[in-house]
Amino acid sequence: DTAVSQTPKYLVTQMGNDKSIKCEQNLGHDTMYWYKQDSKKFLKIMFSYNNKELIINETVPNRFSPKSPDKAHLNLHINSLELGDSAVYFCASSTHNGRGAYEQYFGPGTRLTVT
Amino acid sequence: GENVEQHPSTLSVQEGDSAVIKCTYSDSASNYFPWYKQELGKRPQLIIDIRSNVGEKKDQRIAVTLNKTAKHFSLHITETQPEDSAVYFCAAGGPIQGAQKLVFGQGTRLTINP
Numbered sequence: 001d002t003a004v005s006q007t008p009k010y011l012v013t014q015m016g017n018d019k020s021i022k023c024e025q026n027l028g029h030d031t032m033y034w035y036k037q038d039s040k041k042f043l044k045i046m047f048s049y050n051n052k053e054l055i056i057n058e059t060v061p062n063r064f065s066p067k068s069p070d071k072a073h074l075n076l077h078i079n080s081l082e083l084g085d086s087a088v089y090f091c092a093s094s095t096h097n098g099r100g101a102y103e104q105y106f107g108p109g110t111r112l113t114v115t
Numbered sequence: 116g117e118n119v120e121q122h123p124s125t126l127s128v129q130e131g132d133s134a135v136i137k138c139t140y141s142d143s144a145s146n147y148f149p150w151y152k153q154e155l156g157k158r159p160q161l162i163i164d165i166r167s168n169v170g171e172k173k174d175q176r177i178a179v180t181l182n183k184t185a186k187h188f189s190l191h192i193t194e195t196q197p198e199d200s201a202v203y204f205c206a207a208g209g210p211i212q213g214a215q216k217l218v219f220g221q222g223t224r225l226t227i228n229p
Contacts, residue, residue, distance in 0.1 A: 102215035
């Protein structure tokens with residue numbers, strides 16, 4: 001019954017590899033996001049999709065490619081992994097709260113370690 | 116673009132005392148200011164939010180104030196308890212085509228001493 005889920009929870013891989021992280025939400029929300037939280041806990045938005053359309057695309061290396069097959073799923077594929085990609089990646093989804101804003105709910109995170 | 120500054124980076128208070136965390140933002144177009152609590156190894160969780168047309172909001176022991184003119188907002192936690200220990204993040208942003216673009220502060224590690 002988890003609202004926003006991510007797989008895998010942990011991912012350890014070597015430099016140069018390609019990996020994917022998956023996210024699913026069962027809240028019926030229209031919008032999903034990817035955030036990166038670095039070792040200093042700084043949380044930064046990467047991408048957002050609304051109804052499968054890319055809405056937010058921050059300054060992120062083009063090795064990162066999001067894909068949204070439907071409203072409930074948002075995946076993140078990373079090519080040619082680098083040491084600096086090590087971080088916790090959070091997926092989130094949002095809905096309008098009826099007060100003029102979109103409340104965001106986060107998934108449990110995927111800890112990516114690149115060696 | 117938006118820039119959010121959060122202070123202090125660490126805060127230690129005695130159980131039962133109050134804690135205050137302050138944030139400033141740069142973009143006057145931002146109209147939504149949520150606060151998130153992140154316990155160790157867990158996801159950020161929304162604890163309270165405020166919109167730009169409201170000056171203050173309270174939910175039990177937690178309150179948030181917003182000064183639009185000065186572009187700063189604060190989180191107040193009263194009667195602190197050990198379970199309040201966590202990292203707290205402020206954020207600011209506005210809607211964009213059905214999404215909410217949030218810029219987060221650097222976080223405040225709050226420790227409640229018994």
